[in-house]
Amino acid sequence: MRPNSNSREHFFHNIRSTLGNCHIVEDIIGEGGFGVVAKCRNTDTNKTVAIKINKSEAGILQQAVEEIAILKRLRCLNPDTCNIVRWDGFFFHKENICMTFELLDQSLYHYLQEQHTRGLTMGELKPILHQLATALAHLHSTETVHADLKPVNVMVVNRDQHPIQVKLIDFGLACPVSEVKQGACFGTVWYSAPEMLLGVPFKESFDMWSLGLIMAELILGCHLYPGKTVYDVLRFMVETQGQPPDEVLDQGLYTENYFFKQNNRTPRWRFKSPEDMYYQYGFYASDTRDIKLKSLDEIDLIKSMLNMDASKRIMAREVLQHPFFDPSIPESSSANAGEILAHTENHEGNTSPSMSAASWEERTDSHAQHPAPALSPVSWVEHPQVQQDNEGPLLFILLQCNTARVL
Numbered sequence: 001m002r003p004n005s006n007s008r009e010h011f012f013h014n015i016r017s018t019l020g021n022c023h024i025v026e027d028i029i030g031e032g033g034f035g036v037v038a039k040c041r042n043t044d045t046n047k048t049v050a051i052k053i054n055k056s057e058a059g060i061l062q063q064a065v066e067e068i069a070i071l072k073r074l075r076c077l078n079p080d081t082c083n084i085v086r087w088d089g090f091f092f093h094k095e096n097i098c099m100t101f102e103l104l105d106q107s108l109y110h111y112l113q114e115q116h117t118r119g120l121t122m123g124e125l126k127p128i129l130h131q132l133a134t135a136l137a138h139l140h141s142t143e144t145v146h147a148d149l150k151p152v153n154v155m156v157v158n159r160d161q162h163p164i165q166v167k168l169i170d171f172g173l174a175c176p177v178s179e180v181k182q183g184a185c186f187g188t189v190w191y192s193a194p195e196m197l198l199g200v201p202f203k204e205s206f207d208m209w210s211l212g213l214i215m216a217e218l219i220l221g222c223h224l225y226p227g228k229t230v231y232d233v234l235r236f237m238v239e240t241q242g243q244p245p246d247e248v249l250d251q252g253l254y255t256e257n258y259f260f261k262q263n264n265r266t267p268r269w270r271f272k273s274p275e276d277m278y279y280q281y282g283f284y285a286s287d288t289r290d291i292k293l294k295s296l297d298e299i300d301l302i303k304s305m306l307n308m309d310a311s312k313r314i315m316a317r318e319v320l321q322h323p324f325f326d327p328s329i330p331e332s333s334s335a336n337a338g339e340i341l342a343h344t345e346n347h348e349g350n351t352s353p354s355m356s357a358a359s360w361e362e363r364t365d366s367h368a369q370h371p372a373p374a375l376s377p378v379s380w381v382e383h384p385q386v387q388q389d390n391e392g393p394l395l396f397i398l399l400q401c402n403t404a405r406v407l
């Protein structure tokens with residue numbers, strides 16, 4: 001029986017062996033709502049490439065056309081020095097649009113999962129972060145927002161290479177800054193900046209928020225702001241960083257969904273509690289437990305990316321100038337970045353540094369000899385989700401706005 005022309009079977013039937021005139025499908029390496037990414041061998045050149053094969057549904061075709069327009073816009077950028085995936089054009093296979101890219105190794109998400117459940121070493125973190133800031137600096141120089149920056153959209157070029165090289169992929173939601181529509185909500189809620197969640201106009205600084213969250217995740221080995229709904233994610237943000245300024249909230253198309261307007265009071269807006277949400281919308285917050293503060297300090301670079309006010313957020317090219325990347329601070333530490341940052345208390349309240357006292361002192365001494373590092377002992381909070389997962393009291397960075405240090 002012939003598979004229905006809209007079915008998954010039909011789609012896979014169409015791409016089973018060859019694509020276009022000269023691509024042999026060797027493997028399916030990615031699959032999503034859009035279609036699949038296949039590892040293919042070009043029989044003319046004998047080169048192996050990644051081909052993104054989009055389903056032929058109307059909405060997906062439209063998104064593919066828009067992605068191609070963005071990829072064309074980015075052709076002025078050198079994919080190797082700008083840390084952006086190389087795009088070799090597109091072709092049609094039956095009714096499917098196929099885009100050809102250089103073949104990359106594995107996503108940063110999988111790299112983290114496979115190797116570093118407890119976060120990366122400082123030696124690995126720095127080059128990855130520098131390369132992502134480089135990619136964004138170039139992308140933003142073309143007045144384009146990626147709008148879907150997250151570890152699955154960052155690919156490791158070759159996991160055996162040292163230092164690791166990464167590239168930005170997936171421009172399916174990217175758009176010219178001038179075409180950003182206020183109120184548009186897309187991408188992944190965990191990595192979405194507050195301005196998008198609140199329906200405030202957004203621009204390149206949106207990506208900087210996502211980069212801040214990626215940096216925190218690379219250090220911690222888990223998400224900073226997980227949550228099942230927009231409200232949950234906003235609640236994590238507000239609880240740890242305070243709420244965005246009134247001037248930002250005033251512009252949000254969706255502000256009133258999550259905040260009460262208070263007449264003649266400062267601030268003008270008050271974040272709704274889980275109980276407010278329940279009484280108003282019959283809505284259950286996914287987790288109503290408090291986040292417990294463990295200790296407090298600061299991380300300049302993360303804080304400057306995670307500024308609730310997008311207009312005050314650091315830009316990608318400024319990230320590259322940040323003292324965090326000062327070459328006089330050793331890069332090849334084998335210590336876990338989270339451990340270097342953490343100096344925490346255990347449940348009984350005893351001080352229990354994640355590094356030994358000796359290594360902590362060593363680190364502190366080296367601070368005296370080098371310019372002040374951007375990353376000093378961190379502020380941490382216990383995260384309930386991690387506790388639910390029985391992984392013990394993992395620690396989260398506290399980013400309270402009122403303690404943020406101006407760079």
Ligand SMILES: Nc1ncnc2c1ncn2[C@@H]1O[C@H](COP(=O)(O)OP(=O)(O)OP(=O)(O)O)[C@@H](O)[C@H]1O
Pocket residue numbers: 029030031032033034037050052085101102103104105107152153155169170171172
């Ligand atoms: N150039 C590449 N080399 C190797 N694998 C790739 C490449 N591009 C994409 N992939 C794999 O295919 C997956 C999906 O690709 P991509 O993110 O471009 O599609 P998408 O439409 O955004 O998918 P999703 O629906 O997950 O957002 C990636 O997460 C990655 O694992």
